[in-house]
Amino acid sequence: MAYADFYRRSITDRDAFWTEQAALIDWHKPFEQVCDYSNPPFARWFVGGQTNLCHNAVDRHAATHPDRNALIWVSTETSEEKIYSFGQLQAEVERMAAMLLDMGVKLGDRVLIYMPMIPEAAFAMLACVRIGALHSVVFGGFASHSLASRIDDAEPVVIVSADAGSRGGKVVPYKGLLDEAIQLAAHKPAQVLMVNRGLAPMPMTPGRDQDYAALRDKHLNDRVPCTWVDATHPSYTLYTSGTTGKPKGVQRDTGGYAVALASSMKNIFLGQPGETYFSTSDIGWVVGHSYIVYGPLIAGMATIMYEGLPTRPDAAVWWSLVEKYKVTSMFSAPTAVRVLKKQDPAALKRHDLSSLRALFLAGEPLDEPTASWISEALGRPIIDNYWQTETGWPILSLCNGIEPANSKFGSPGKAVYGYDVKLLDENTGEELTGANQKGVVAIEGPLPPGCMQTVWRDDARFVKTYWSSIPGRQVYSTFDWGIRDEDGYFFILGRTDDVINVAGHRLGTREIEESISSHPNVAEVAVVGVADNLKGQVAMAFAVLKDPSLAATPADALKLEGEIMKVVDGQLGAVARPSRVRFVTVLPKTRSGKLLRRALQAVCEGRDPGDLTTIEDPTALQQIKELVNG
């Protein structure tokens, strides 16, 4: 079928289109209404239907193919490899579900998961949705303050965690950070379930902390059936950064998400039951939710969960897994490819990669040299796709499962079916229909199945943040700039807000600024994203000190810079650490006190800062120019 027709039907004959896609999953009770959009911008998909994510991801495949590989866990950190068949995965998930029930978790309760990349993290996610509890996975690289704010927002009954993760052979202890976060948080979870990997000390708080292995023994033979929930029942929340310092809890439904993922596996990711999928992301990010855990399993595929670096023991490790497990679809990020390109360009050639149909890349702009290199080295299609934590699955991509299409370097492809993507003028809200006009990438409501339902416990923020930023119209803003060429291919040109993208990780500059400001000597700080060859962008901080003499000599400045970085590491995690903290006496602001972020960023990138007629103190940018060039 021609993709243009498929796409058009998804918009103009929406209900019939999604009814067909909905047949890809099992329903306990059929839905009565495909989409209820009577209260925009809140869309309710598959109203009246009942289903369960865990049933669709695990049980239905365990019933027909119990011995097929489901979860392949590989850790090059601890040199372990474990394979769980669908039957074994179901048994582990039922045990974990029994433990959660034992600890008092009920339908609609939240369970926070703060885990390294180990199988128990996937068991915990699947166990939650099995019993209708919402999981809230917090990326293991986040530190105590980030974790505490998420604990307070999600108010979990139980937290599931582990003694430690490991990165590059170095143990990264979790328990201390978790205890500190619980201490900082106003909300206290009733119980904490701890997986002991034997990597780091794991002091237990009596009455609160439970040992996973002991509790698992107790529930070894327990059976916990799936709880059928309404299609609109929330399955999880996942926090993401925005313009304000406070992360938003993206809330996802059950039925719409299952349908969107099942459909995307077939039409975008080219996955077939019995094949193997390998996504190199982390379960702490949306790609990990959609395309390590749920998507591949819903499709009846084996999924590889990988703990480790792409370069250890050598730069061929991922390709060795592709060969060993006959991976058919692989999903990674441009930063990882740039790392591999630098390390050992020949590594790919040493392995038989004939099973691989395509490599999917997402999360950040894919630059042309990286795309050309990997495309040539791999000899397989490279499919860029663009989406967000909020949407849960691609907004822009090539849907080669419908109709094979050529990619264009620098473009993540065309609008994916279900998404009524528009480019709008940021000032007038007018639609830009001509080729190559730059506008804000927006989506006309309703958002398709699988996208966020709302901001967790904050409907007003959902409406205000996402649907009210374009003048004169209620439309979803992605906060990205884009253009569309004459063939309908989009090109993404960067964020319209203060969000930066470091190695595919989305960070709010305000959050980093708040953390740096908590240092007792910092009076004021500005953080901007600056272009970087390896990571796409890095965070650069400029701080005004309460007492400038503290950074009088280069040695003093370096010491203070180290101290500030430690504060960020301790509060937010190393992932948010700025690449540099530079000291200035004044920040570039307008006379009304607004920080001139774009000008600051331009100077850091060696570009023309543009119109500076409103700047209060022109020496501010001069100082920064000298620092950056010196």
Ligand code: AMP
């Ligand atoms: P996240 O919610 O962490 O997935 O980040 C979403 C943001 O990452 C988007 O709003 C874009 O700014 C950026 N992004 C994701 N995928 C792509 C892509 N394929 N090309 C360009 N930017 C992307």
